[in-house]
Amino acid sequence: MEPDTRSRILDAAEKLLVQHGLDATTLRMITTGAQANLAAVNYHFGSKESLIEAVFRRRLTWLNEQRIAALDAFEAEARGAPLKPRQIVEAFFGVAIRMAADKNGGQTFMRLLGRTYTEPTDFVRTFLAEEYAEVIARFKAAFFKALPDVPQEEFLWRFHFMMGALSYAISGADALRLLGPIDDSDPDALYARLMSFLIGGLRAPLPEIQAKPAKKQRARRAA
Amino acid sequence: MEPDTRSRILDAAEKLLVQHGLDATTLRMITTGAQANLAAVNYHFGSKESLIEAVFRRRLTWLNEQRIAALDAFEAEARGAPLKPRQIVEAFFGVAIRMAADKNGGQTFMRLLGRTYTEPTDFVRTFLAEEYAEVIARFKAAFFKALPDVPQEEFLWRFHFMMGALSYAISGADALRLLGPIDDSDPDALYARLMSFLIGGLRAPLPEIQAKPAKKQRARRAA
DNA sequence: AAGAGTTTCAAACAGTTGTTTTAAGTTTGC
DNA sequence: GCAAACTTAAAACAACTGTTTGAAACTCTT
Numbered sequence: 356m357e358p359d360t361r362s363r364i365l366d367a368a369e370k371l372l373v374q375h376g377l378d379a380t381t382l383r384m385i386t387t388g389a390q391a392n393l394a395a396v397n398y399h400f401g402s403k404e405s406l407i408e409a410v411f412r413r414r415l416t417w418l419n420e421q422r423i424a425a426l427d428a429f430e431a432e433a434r435g436a437p438l439k440p441r442q443i444v445e446a447f448f449g450v451a452i453r454m455a456a457d458k459n460g461g462q463t464f465m466r467l468l469g470r471t472y473t474e475p476t477d478f479v480r481t482f483l484a485e486e487y488a489e490v491i492a493r494f495k496a497a498f499f500k501a502l503p504d505v506p507q508e509e510f511l512w513r514f515h516f517m518m519g520a521l522s523y524a525i526s527g528a529d530a531l532r533l534l535g536p537i538d539d540s541d542p543d544a545l546y547a548r549l550m551s552f553l554i555g556g557l558r559a560p561l562p563e564i565q566a567k568p569a570k571k572q573r574a575r576r577a578a
Numbered sequence: 579m580e581p582d583t584r585s586r587i588l589d590a591a592e593k594l595l596v597q598h599g600l601d602a603t604t605l606r607m608i609t610t611g612a613q614a615n616l617a618a619v620n621y622h623f624g625s626k627e628s629l630i631e632a633v634f635r636r637r638l639t640w641l642n643e644q645r646i647a648a649l650d651a652f653e654a655e656a657r658g659a660p661l662k663p664r665q666i667v668e669a670f671f672g673v674a675i676r677m678a679a680d681k682n683g684g685q686t687f688m689r690l691l692g693r694t695y696t697e698p699t700d701f702v703r704t705f706l707a708e709e710y711a712e713v714i715a716r717f718k719a720a721f722f723k724a725l726p727d728v729p730q731e732e733f734l735w736r737f738h739f740m741m742g743a744l745s746y747a748i749s750g751a752d753a754l755r756l757l758g759p760i761d762d763s764d765p766d767a768l769y770a771r772l773m774s775f776l777i778g779g780l781r782a783p784l785p786e787i788q789a790k791p792a793k794k795q796r797a798r799r800a801a
Numbered sequence: 802a803a804g805a806g807t808t809t810c811a812a813a814c815a816g817t818t819g820t821t822t823t824a825a826g827t828t829t830g831c
Numbered sequence: 832g833c834a835a836a837c838t839t840a841a842a843a844c845a846a847c848t849g850t851t852t853g854a855a856a857c858t859c860t861t
Contacts, residue, residue, distance in 0.1 A: 515746055
């Protein structure tokens with residue numbers, strides 16, 4: 356086996372974490388999968404938590420850099436003008452789904468990421484929040500500029516829904532078995548499908564929401 | 579404390595499972611929360627797995643019956659004509675989000691369900707597949723009838739994306755903290771938001787997908 | 802080739818897991 | 832009122848968890 360112990364542990368951990376979840380994956384499963392000694396994890400990473408962080412950091416930092424780079428490119432091209440929603444969606448979700456198509460570890464990782472997003476152990480939640488802070492801020496700004504007619508709160512929800520669709524798109528075959536046999540072998544097709552769905556949802560007519568009684572907030576009368 | 583031990587265990591388990599996940603929730607946490615003896619779980623349910631199944635079955639069966647009832651009502655009203663996509667979406671996702679708004683346990687459960695869908699232990703996966711089988715079949719048929727212009731494979735993916743958006747809509751505040759402060763206290767607003775997003779995505783223009791090389795399948799030439 | 806620095810290894814650590822056991826308590830039917 | 836059935840309780844079970852230890856094995860630089 357070529358790569359060093361550290362990398363083998365990261366690879367094995369990534370694969371097992373997406374399969375069994377954060378808690379159910381034991382160090383013994385990981386070190387066995389990596390053909391390493393049990394103590395190797397604590398030697399190289401200090402603890403199980405630090406190992407998990409390392410698994411995420413290894414690819415997540417790069418992913419978010421790619422997202423920002425894609426956004427930078429579009430904004431440079433636009434020279435100050437608002438981007439098209441399609442471009443922003445492409446920069447954020449397109450990059451993600453492309454990484455998910457990379458059989459060389461990226462696919463495994465993206466499934467892990469999508470899974471962890473709804474299954475947040477506390478330490479991982481705060482860790483993700485830090486890693487995402489910059490990219491979220493950039494994309495929020497870009498979207499607000501591109502869609503000034505959409506209220507900010509409404510947009511945040513739509514962004515959230517889009518993240519859900521992305522997560523399921525990536526987790527793919529696993530959960531899809533519920534719906535019946537389906538072909539998820541073509542990443543280009545998946546990309547095209549998700550993009551048109553996301554943009555359809557993003558640009559949908561705004562829902563009519565009647566003012567609510569406002570429980571804990573002070574009630575405001577219509578001006 | 580009024581209700582009997584069995585119910586108290588189910589309630590405590592539901593609450594703790596969504597909070598810590600299937601594996602990280604221990605029987606001792608559950609029995610402590612239910613103010614019951616540790617052995618009570620194995621006495622009333624046989625095992626931890628069976629308890630988890632009971633937690634799901636208690637509400638999931640009812641949820642899917644509601645979905646089918648809603649669909650039946652629309653179909654009776656339509657008298658053989660295809661339903662509007664909006665009606666089908668309403669029957670499937672509207673019922674779910676309404677249950678998620680029910681503070682009386684429904685909310686907790688729906689979050690648990692959304693979370694488990696991407697975090698599938700094997701035994702829970704097969705269990706969910708059984709529970710969903712009928713409702714999935716009914717809704718697939720209704721959708722195919724309502725949208726004959728949409729290829730079946732394309733639709734299945736969109737259905738899958740919609741499930742993702744629903745899951746995130748329900749998990750709400752937890753994951754949303756990533757995007758910044760947001761108000762998820764108004765279920766009616768959430769319902770309206772999700773519905774217009776879903777229908778926007780469902781009715782989006784079909785993506786152009788070029789025929790792929792087809793790795794393991796036999797290559798097919800364009801006719 | 803000697804020796805400092807790094808990495809691996811088997812073994813053991815205390816703590817926690819789900820489950821079982823055995824006995825005591827409670828409710829029910831007659 | 833008294834068995835029979837059902838429910839609760841405390842204690843112990845073996846198996847497994849993440850982590851630590853101290854010595855062996857390796858890898859370099861000098």
